[in-house]
Amino acid sequence: xxxxxxxxxxxxxxxxxxxxxxxxxxxxxxxxxxxxxxxxxxxxxxxxxxxxxxxxxxxxxxxxxxxxxxxxxxxxxxxxxxxxxxxxxxxxxxxxxxxxxxxxxxxxxxxxxxxxxxxxxxxxxxxxxxxxxxxxxxxxxxxxxxxxxxxxxxxxxxxxxxxxxxxxxxxxxxxxxxxxxxxxxxxxxxxxxxxxxxxxxxxxxxxxxxxxxxxxxxxxxxxxxxxxxxxxxxxxxxxxxxxxxxxxxxxxxxxxxxx
Amino acid sequence: xxxxxxxxxxxxxxxxxxxxxxxxxxxxxxxxxxxxxxxxxxxxxxxxxxxxxxxxxxxxxxxxxxxxxxxxxxxxxxxxxxxxxxxxxxxxxxxxxxxxxxxxxxxxxxxxxxxxxxxxxxxxxxxxxxxxxxxxxxxxxxxxxxxxxxxxxxxxxxxxxxxxxxxxxxxxxxxxxxxxxxxxxxxxxxxxxxxxxxxxxxxxxxxxxxxxxxxxxxxxxxxxxxxxxxxxxxxxxxxxxxxxxxxxxxxxxxxxxxx
Numbered sequence: 001x002x003x004x005x006x007x008x009x010x011x012x013x014x015x016x017x018x019x020x021x022x023x024x025x026x027x028x029x030x031x032x033x034x035x036x037x038x039x040x041x042x043x044x045x046x047x048x049x050x051x052x053x054x055x056x057x058x059x060x061x062x063x064x065x066x067x068x069x070x071x072x073x074x075x076x077x078x079x080x081x082x083x084x085x086x087x088x089x090x091x092x093x094x095x096x097x098x099x100x101x102x103x104x105x106x107x108x109x110x111x112x113x114x115x116x117x118x119x120x121x122x123x124x125x126x127x128x129x130x131x132x133x134x135x136x137x138x139x140x141x142x143x144x145x146x147x148x149x150x151x152x153x154x155x156x157x158x159x160x161x162x163x164x165x166x167x168x169x170x171x172x173x174x175x176x177x178x179x180x181x182x183x184x185x186x187x188x189x190x191x192x193x194x195x196x197x198x199x200x201x202x203x204x205x206x207x208x209x210x211x212x213x214x215x216x217x218x219x220x221x222x223x224x225x226x227x228x229x230x231x232x233x234x235x236x237x238x239x240x241x242x243x244x245x246x247x248x249x250x251x252x253x254x255x256x257x258x259x
Numbered sequence: 260x261x262x263x264x265x266x267x268x269x270x271x272x273x274x275x276x277x278x279x280x281x282x283x284x285x286x287x288x289x290x291x292x293x294x295x296x297x298x299x300x301x302x303x304x305x306x307x308x309x310x311x312x313x314x315x316x317x318x319x320x321x322x323x324x325x326x327x328x329x330x331x332x333x334x335x336x337x338x339x340x341x342x343x344x345x346x347x348x349x350x351x352x353x354x355x356x357x358x359x360x361x362x363x364x365x366x367x368x369x370x371x372x373x374x375x376x377x378x379x380x381x382x383x384x385x386x387x388x389x390x391x392x393x394x395x396x397x398x399x400x401x402x403x404x405x406x407x408x409x410x411x412x413x414x415x416x417x418x419x420x421x422x423x424x425x426x427x428x429x430x431x432x433x434x435x436x437x438x439x440x441x442x443x444x445x446x447x448x449x450x451x452x453x454x455x456x457x458x459x460x461x462x463x464x465x466x467x468x469x470x471x472x473x474x475x476x477x478x479x480x481x482x483x484x485x486x487x488x489x490x491x492x493x494x495x496x497x498x499x500x501x502x503x504x505x506x507x508x509x510x511x512x513x514x515x516x517x518x
Contacts, residue, residue, distance in 0.1 A: 034418065036411040062413060125407065147428060152295040154321060162418050163425055170364075173517060212508045225501060233492030236357065242484060249471045250509065257355075 011043030014168055015111045017086075017161055018080050020136060023049045023128050029068070030158035031125075036064035038165035043071040044122070045082045073137035077136050079126065087112050089132055089140035090160055092153055100142045107144045108167035123160030123164055125157050136237025191240040199240045200227050202247050209254070272300030273427055274347075274370045275381030276420055277339050279395060282308045282387050288319025288327070290384075291415035295323035297424035302330040303339045303381070336383065336395050341453035344494075345373050345380040348399035349419055350413055357487055359401045363422050366403045367430035378449060382423055383418050397486050398452065400493060450499040455514055458499045459486050461506050468513070 017035055028240050045052060052073045061068050074080035081087050082158060088107055090098075102110070107123075114121045124140060126132035137143065137157060146155055146163060155163075191199075204223055213219035235243065276294055280481075281287050283306060291302060304311060311332045320327050321455035334338035340346050347366055361369070366382075373380045383399060396402065405414055405422060414422070450458075463482055472478035494502065 030415075033413075037407045037418070039408040039413055058318065062415075064411060106349075114306075147425075148296045149298040149428070152293075152323060155296055156289075156292075156321075157297070159421050162421060166406075166422055166425075169408070207505065207508075210509060210512050212505060221474075226505075229498045229501065230492075233489075233494070235488065235492070239357070239488045242488065246466065246471065246485070249466075250469060253469045254512075 014039060014115065015123075015164075016044050016081070016084060016120070017044040018044045018046065018077070018122050018124045019048070019157065020046045020077055020081065020132060021049060021127050022122060022157065024051055025054040025056030026060040027128060027157050028054060028071075029064075029160045030055040032061040032064040032067035032071070034158055034162035034165050035067050036061075038169040039164070040165050040168060041067055041070060042122075043067050045071055045073045046077050046080050047075060048073065054204075077139060081122055081124070081139065083120055084122045085119040086111070087140045088121075088123045088142050088144045088147075089137045090123060090125050090164070091137065092131060092155070093145060099137075099140065102142060102144055102250075103147055104144060104163050104167040104169070107142070108164065108171040110142075111168065112171040125160055128157055191235055192239045195233065195237060195240050196236070197228065199244055199247075200230060202244060203230065206247050206251060213250045272297060273381070274423075275301040275303050275340075276305070276423075277303045277305065277336070277381050277383045278416065279305045279336055279383060279391060280308060280386045281416065284309055284315030284321040284414050285311035286387060287313065287316040287330075288321070288323075290420045291316065291320040291323040291326035291423035293417055293424050294326050295320075296421070299424050299427060300326055300329055302326050304330055304332045305336050305339050307332065324428060327485040336398060337452070337456050339361075340381060340383070340398065342379055342451050343381045343454075344378045344449035344451050346399045346452060347372075347380075347382045347401055347403045348396045349382060349384050349403045349405075349423070350396060350507060351390060351414070352404060358396075358399065358491060361401060361403055362406050363403060363426040364429070366401070367423065367426040370427065371430040379451075384419055387416055393483060397483050397490065398456075400490060402431075448496050450494055450496045454476065454496060454499050455490065455494065458488060458494075458503055458506075461503060462489065465506050465510060468510075469509070 017031065017040060019028065019031060022031075025048075028045065028048065035043060048054065050056075052071070053068070054092070058065070058068050072080075088102075088111070111121050111123075121158065123144065124132060124136060144164070146160065148155060203226065205214060207226075208219075213222050276290065278287065278290060278301060281290075284307075287304065287307065294300065294302060307313065309315075311330070312327070317324070317327050331339075347361075347370070370380050370382075378385060382403065383391060384393060385395070403423070430437065462485065466472060466485075467478075472481050
């Protein structure tokens with residue numbers, strides 16, 4: 001089944017996600033969903049216990065139908081990975097193995113580099129119960145383990161795929177990769193200091209009118225504290241505008257205004 | 260229910276994971292498992308649909324019993340976050356919100372810095388079906404969104420918790436810790452959310468009394484805007500105390516008080 005089409009697909013869809021003898025359709029579905037969340041599409045199933053297609057898988061995929069529909073079934077791991085040029089095996093803990101061991105971030109960077117160079121690559125995920133056999137791990141070039149709490153290290157298969165898919169997208173930089181935190185959308189530009197100070201003056205005048213600054217010798221200190229508080233809040237222009245409105249309303253009421 | 264024990268617990272266990280009206284016990288269990296995988300322990304449930312304890316949750320937690328046993332149930336989000344000093348809300352996509360938006364990596368670094376400084380912090384996760392309400396998002400200081408494939412953005416609740424927990428553990432590595440921002444001196448501890456919400460309620464009650472929320476159908480929107488503005492300000496304990504004093508003074512004057 002190897003061929004051009006398949007190779008192109010592997011490249012477009014990121015690394016192949018290869019599930020070895022998955023037992024529960026629900027897990028396959030959740031794997032598909034996790035892949036779709038992070039832009040992966042090439043799902044390969046080795047001898048799924050309950051056959052294929054599997055309606056439980058489709059239901060659990062939560063509309064990641066393109067991944068479910070595109071999934072391919074193989075009888076053996078070797079057939080499933082035949083067109084790949086680089087293969088990772090996921091294991092719960094580093095085994096007594098001579099293979100290099102990476103974490104998901106470093107593994108994703110390496111996958112990204114290889115796939116960008118036109119070289120199909122994939123990741124093996126083991127059975128729910130007992131993972132991958134030594135022989136299957138032996139097929140891989142390198143091992144990925146997840147940096148989990150050693151006291152509680154069991155990740156389920158969908159979670160392991162999720163983390164790899166997430167790191168895959170992160171490694172891409174462009175699309176979904178995490179950007180620096182965004183502060184203030186364009187309509188919420190920080191108020192300039194002129195606006196802010198007019199607001200602070202307005203607040204102070206109103207509180208003065210209300211006799212808040214007592215005794216008088218405390219006025220400077222109290223006012224400064226209040227200004228510090230309201231400056232630190234880093235209100236944007238809209239917010240300053242709205243807060244002016246609140247102050248004007250209080251003044252209106254104090255003047256005996258009725259609506 | 261605020262107190263030393265709870266605060267210590269929040270700090271030892273990393274950020275609090277707060278699930279708002281979770282429906283399926285299975286999801287709660289998978290959340291607990293994901294937390295345990297990455298060393299988190301402080302699970303809080305707001306009005307879980309099927310009550311608590313929940314045997315399906317325990318089964319799905321796959322031996323993360325310490326998280327399940329330690330989970331606490333609250334009737335409202337406000338009660339659940341009352342002892343926290345910094346709160347993130349997870350949303351599927353950045354809303355039309357004036358709150359800062361971060362990805363999980365940056366959010367984890369910020370959580371790590373705050374918690375290392377002895378300041379309890381937490382993360383809100385919404386309902387399976389429709390996430391968090393605007394009002395609930397309004398309680399948070401900042402928003403976290405996940406860098407997912409925009410064409411397929413739905414993450415389930417356990418997956419969202421898994422990614423945050425994973426990044427939390429990642430953030431514990433050497434690099435992140437070194438550049439921890441410096442926070443204000445100890446006398447300027449951030450107000451906890453209980454204090455903040457009492458101040459927001461106080462503000463709203465006063466403005467209501469003054470007839471500020473007009474027309475009545477605008478009340479919810481106006482109040483939400485004001486709460487967002489004043490939450491974003493991240494006032495510390497002293498500041499909230501002083502602002503209460505300002506409100507009380509205005510009330511005193513409105514009641515015809517003379518000094």
